[in-house]
Amino acid sequence: MRQLTQAGQKVFEARYAGKDENGHINETFAEAVLRLARAAASAEKENLKTWEEKFSHIIGELLFVPSTPIWANVGKKDRPWQPGACFVLAVEDTLESMYDTLKDMALVFKSGGGVGFNFSAIRPRGDLVGTTKGQASGVVELIRLYDASADMVKQGGVRRGAIMGILNVDHPEIIDFIQAKNDGGLTNFNLSVGVTDAFMEALEKDLPWQLVFNGTVRRELPARRLWRIIIESAHSCGDPGVIFLDRLQSGNPVPENRINATNPCGEQPLSPGESCLLGSINLDRMSTFEGGLNKEILEETVTAAVRFLDNLIDVADYPLPAIAAATRATRKIGLGFTGLADALIKAGLAYDSAGGRELAGTITGLIRQAAHAASEKLAEEKGCFPLWDKSVFYPDRPRRNAACITIAPTGSVTTMAGCEGYGVEPIFAVAYTKTTNVAGDLEVFSPLFLEYIKDYNIPAETLAVIAEKGSCQGIEGIPEEVAGIFKGAREIAPIDHLLMQAAVQKHVDNAVSKTINLPEDASAEDIGACYKTAYELGLKGVTVFREGSKKGTVTVGRERA
Numbered sequence: 412m413r414q415l416t417q418a419g420q421k422v423f424e425a426r427y428a429g430k431d432e433n434g435h436i437n438e439t440f441a442e443a444v445l446r447l448a449r450a451a452a453s454a455e456k457e458n459l460k461t462w463e464e465k466f467s468h469i470i471g472e473l474l475f476v477p478s479t480p481i482w483a484n485v486g487k488k489d490r491p492w493q494p495g496a497c498f499v500l501a502v503e504d505t506l507e508s509m510y511d512t513l514k515d516m517a518l519v520f521k522s523g524g525g526v527g528f529n530f531s532a533i534r535p536r537g538d539l540v541g542t543t544k545g546q547a548s549g550v551v552e553l554i555r556l557y558d559a560s561a562d563m564v565k566q567g568g569v570r571r572g573a574i575m576g577i578l579n580v581d582h583p584e585i586i587d588f589i590q591a592k593n594d595g596g597l598t599n600f601n602l603s604v605g606v607t608d609a610f611m612e613a614l615e616k617d618l619p620w621q622l623v624f625n626g627t628v629r630r631e632l633p634a635r636r637l638w639r640i641i642i643e644s645a646h647s648c649g650d651p652g653v654i655f656l657d658r659l660q661s662g663n664p665v666p667e668n669r670i671n672a673t674n675p676c677g678e679q680p681l682s683p684g685e686s687c688l689l690g691s692i693n694l695d696r697m698s699t700f701e702g703g704l705n706k707e708i709l710e711e712t713v714t715a716a717v718r719f720l721d722n723l724i725d726v727a728d729y730p731l732p733a734i735a736a737a738t739r740a741t742r743k744i745g746l747g748f749t750g751l752a753d754a755l756i757k758a759g760l761a762y763d764s765a766g767g768r769e770l771a772g773t774i775t776g777l778i779r780q781a782a783h784a785a786s787e788k789l790a791e792e793k794g795c796f797p798l799w800d801k802s803v804f805y806p807d808r809p810r811r812n813a814a815c816i817t818i819a820p821t822g823s824v825t826t827m828a829g830c831e832g833y834g835v836e837p838i839f840a841v842a843y844t845k846t847t848n849v850a851g852d853l854e855v856f857s858p859l860f861l862e863y864i865k866d867y868n869i870p871a872e873t874l875a876v877i878a879e880k881g882s883c884q885g886i887e888g889i890p891e892e893v894a895g896i897f898k899g900a901r902e903i904a905p906i907d908h909l910l911m912q913a914a915v916q917k918h919v920d921n922a923v924s925k926t927i928n929l930p931e932d933a934s935a936e937d938i939g940a941c942y943k944t945a946y947e948l949g950l951k952g953v954t955v956f957r958e959g960s961k962k963g964t965v966t967v968g969r970e971r972a
């Protein structure tokens with residue numbers, strides 16, 4: 412069993428450990444590992460003990476880290492075993508549907524999940540309401556209502572409910588939607604415009620674009636003007652991002668259940684009612700400075716992790732019967748990784764180099780290959796997912812799971828696992844100031860950096876400069892090779908962030924959660940260029956973070972909030 416770091420233990424105790432009725436922790440990390448392993452093994456018909464040991468091994472050794480709702484819920488006596496982090500719900504153009512869905516959302520939040528919606532079915536603000544002859548309040552008002560409710564329901568006491576709101580680019584209320592966060596507020600929402608190939612073509616050819624509802628054209632404007640509004644808004648407040656609707660659908664393993672939305676952070680396209688559970692391979696734990704990545708351990712871990720996640724779908728207690736049915740019809744799992752940055756550093760490769768991207772792609776490809784093989788074997792043993800005969804895999808490729816690979820942000824589990832790089836992200840900074848209760852502000856170096864420079868004899872004064880700047884770029888006495896490998900997220904060019912996302916997305920069934928960092932002086936056109944490049948690179952969606960934009964900022968050299 413691995414010993415958690417101090418920060419890891421804190422996350423574990425605050426979010427995952429079992430607690431008695433007075434809120435006192437009554438579970439150790441080792442006991443929690445066993446709780447998860449046992450719950451997953453209980454889905455097996457035979458060899459329960461063997462599976463329990465296998466699952467305990469990969470989780471206890473931190474080779475595989477299940478995501479937050481699994482730790483917080485599964486196997487506990489006092490909670491429903493809800494393992495999903497990602498949900499998508501449908502909302503229709505009736506008052507009943509709007510409030511039914513609101514309630515469903517609250518239940519999902521309570522159980523620890525985040526929800527995505529596509530609001531395009533809702534009639535625009537000002538339209539007539541048939542029964543009352545009053546005026547419809549529209550999409551943005553509905554979003555405000557959902558946002559206020561999300562404030563009320565904390566996710567099972569673990570975290571706040573995150574929401575993805577999507578509106579299609581041809582909806583008549585699209586401009587208000589795009590600008591909905593410009594004056595602040597809607598803090599529980601990420602907004603994304605659902606962009607179609609037709610819109611991108613109209614933009615490219617500088618054609619007019621029609622806003623349509625129920626087949627009636629409400630307005631026409633140049634595509635380029637709408638695009639301008641999108642990128643100016645993203646420039647000022649970080650929202651909206653864009654998701655490429657035709658790509659979501661073309662990657663849909665069960666095409667007749669249309670996909671037009673993702674979960675809050677964008678990594679999981681789902682059709683309405685579906686949910687997905689996540690788990691991450693810890694690439695840091697299976698990499699060393701001497702030998703790089705251990706592929707054997709990687710494959711073994713992936714095989715066991717697929718079985719673990721798949722089993723949880725059987726023992727899960729979902730918040731609604733409709734969610735249980737939709738989730739079990741496709742049995743999607745979201746296996747991904749964290750600690751990519753750590754693995755690249757250990758391999759001596761810069762995040763923004765061709766070699767770094769190549770290794771990231773190779774690793775993701777290996778995970779996908781091993782996961783698909785595991786899902787195929789499970790199908791032979793336990794049967795294909797129920798909608799398999801309606802899927803793109805039918806009839807040649809038996810599969811237990813309609814999709815297997817997702818790269819999540821891994822915001823909490825990375826800290827628990829003790830990696831430096833979150834999900835697919837580069838390290839945040841090589842040095843930062845950490846505020847502690849006991850010792851005040853401490854200068855902290857990336858442990859990987861300290862390990863890496865051991866043989867370089869870098870003088871203490873140089874290290875002091877690095878600590879002060881929170882960066883090792885352009886500092887006398889730091890070899891170029893070292894500076895290249897230890898760039899923080901802000902020191903990597905936007906195009907290199909995008910190229911990394913694309914290198915990984917190529918091997919991912921679902922999608923990749925990634926932040927594209929931009930400097931404060933980046934223009935709206937720079938953001939537009941990122942969005943267009945994302946489209947050209949084949950990404951499913953993209954979001955940017957510009958330093959100093961209203962989305963909130965992180966001070967240089969400071970620990971990520």
Ligand code: UDP
Binds near residue numbers: 480574677
């Ligand atoms: N999520 C959420 N609220 C949060 C953080 C995450 O609803 O505050 C959901 C959301 O769907 C997100 C997914 O959980 O995309 C995975 O997030 P992450 O990988 O950061 O979760 P972790 O397992 O590390 O807590």
